[in-house]
Amino acid sequence: MLTAAGALEASERMPAFSWDTVPLYMHVRKVTSFTPKEIEHLSKFPLITFEKTTGLKEFGSTERGTLKAARSVKQVNPETKILYYRNILVHYSGYDANKKLKAIDTPFLVGRSGNTNLVRGKVPAYDLSNKEVQAWWLKNARDVCASKDIDGLFVDGNIKALERSYLRGQIGAEKKDAVTKAYHQMMERLPKTLGKDELVVANVVRARFDEAGIEYLDYFDGSYIEGFEHAVGQVTRKDYVAKGIAAVQKAARSGKIIAFTVGTGSYADTDMDAGADRQKRKKSPLQQRLTYTLSVFLVCAEKYSYFMLSGGYGVDGSDSKLWMKDFPEFSRPLGPPKGPAQKNGYVYERSFEHADIRVDIESETAAITWK
Template sequence: MWTPDSFALDAIEMPQATDDTKPKTAYPEFTWDRIPLYMHVRKAKSFTAEEIRFLSKFPLITFEKANGHEDHDSVEAGTLIAARAVKEINPKATILYYRNVIVHYGGYAANKGLEDISGAMLHDDRGNTKLVRNRISAYDLSNSQLRDWWLNSCKIMTADASIDGIFIDGNIKALEPGYLRRQIGANKKEQTMDGYHLLMKQTREAIGPNKLMISNILRARFDDAGLEYLDYFDGSYLEGFFHNVGGVNYEEYVAKGIDAMQQAARQGKIIAFNAGFNTPENTSALGIDESHAKVNSDEAAREALIFPLAIFLICAEEHSYFRIHEGYSADEDDRWMRWLPEYDRPLGPPSGPATKVGFRYSRKFQHATVQVDIQKRTASIQWQDLES
């Protein structure tokens, strides 16, 4: 049985060999039997045995930044230890290693290599490199040595058999023309955007065709809602779905996001749809980052579940997965392990795509009928008994 001390630290220094026979089409396990679920989590210390057993229930898991670094000296070590523990219980689980493409987070063993790279971080005209939220550095993606360093860190981790791919975050910041433009200047911003596109092409080559690339990329703020960038990736994580930006009204913004998610899902892309139980005001720079709010009870959580779950079901296709949460950290309490009764209800496959009339959507599944009105911000999910 797995315990937090089951793996010695020296066991993670050399990754296990990649299984080159794994086809690129070996996406996460999927079934319509129940709501297909996704997990996205981080914990500074080791996961307990109970937490590992809980995680093993999910077909698709991202171990976020800061994972396990306090107990195991690095994010890489903590991620591999957690991933191998989950795989020991559920070998079919698909596990993604988190890397941010622009924001420099601490705790990674790979960060030591940055000491040898001149000009690795972006800076303003005063030489200040703490540009992200005025406290964190950002990578200069126009620097070829920086890109090589970033690629190598991903290549090393995805060479391990317990890691099925990488989760690439920070794409919106890299691609949003206004992000950091004032601090670094228009020319440097253009150069970093060019560097981003080159890096994404290089990443696929570096990790090989048998490992997944999932990005945080679909967002209605883009001209084509991120679909214009999706060819780099096997799928997309979605957040900030209900935070309209750029002067677009709420229903038009959400409708554009629904359309993009439907198109991507129908193309066979993996969808990892994330939403909060509550949608607090988005106060981040340019409305890019998403904040989260707590719910006080399971009853409140079940009530808040309906609207985002209905949106997901309107869009879902094979290899679409759902997550609702109060934040990504597992450090404070066990609320991230909340399991709602709806997760155990039979769902069954859809009878076809959703229908749309104005801003109203509906869709039928074998055991559920879903209706959404995004203009009124209402939704219903009518679950049918197995006998009906």
């Protein structure tokens, strides 16, 4: 619905949401076109991010591939919210916008040895303190998000821009502080640049920060969640996860979008199909991983929280064994929560209309009792 001024009402900007079943998120890339069957599958998700390299091989750039994929999904389900992926610091090839970057003097950070491939020793990082780089990045985001088939922007690389120590040794303290300051300036400008109808979701809530990234959420409509279990610094894994849960709960309760994405680890086996033998599924390491991570999500979830169990974002060939797999847990009736989760040490419990959750983050075990 449009207001008198032509802007979407707040509720219309947000993805569709229901407690009927587990609310799901999709984060994906494919260098060629998605097939009609894949588009049908994608159209069932309320929120999708098309990653870098989407459509690159077939359409020549991430921008064109993303727009093609988004248009195809929208033709099946116009209500699906689709985000365009951009990294705020790491330079990736495959974007049409990169052609104009060549006209900018020193667009990349330079290490003490003169090297510009500073990220993982392989790719450049943007010098955000360069005003021309800022304008270039913001213009590309605005141009793609102006499409009627794109509903907003996914901003990655925030941790690298904000983490005080990242690249500090290579580029020096003064330059890193300037980059971080420029990052904040860009994020303040971003909503106005894109327009108030566009969503902005960032990869920013992380327990490694003092306030677990909550201190940066005012810039965004929500946060993607990854690296949830990988403790950073002098802290145990269980305490790191507990801090992360508290942060996600706080963000979700404030009305922010949560795109809670967890990996399968080494458990991407194939005995999880809906038709698999029940006892076989119950004993599967992947089943235990799904039960545990889904339980952690449900401990945190509020309206506009979405879950994804990922075997890999790339779905070309055999990159992702879980691509288009359907799990019984995602179809079971869930119902709204009866209240917030209760915490006792490292054990969390929460009840929904059709399910009771118990998860122990110290032993990494969980149980979901479906009613």
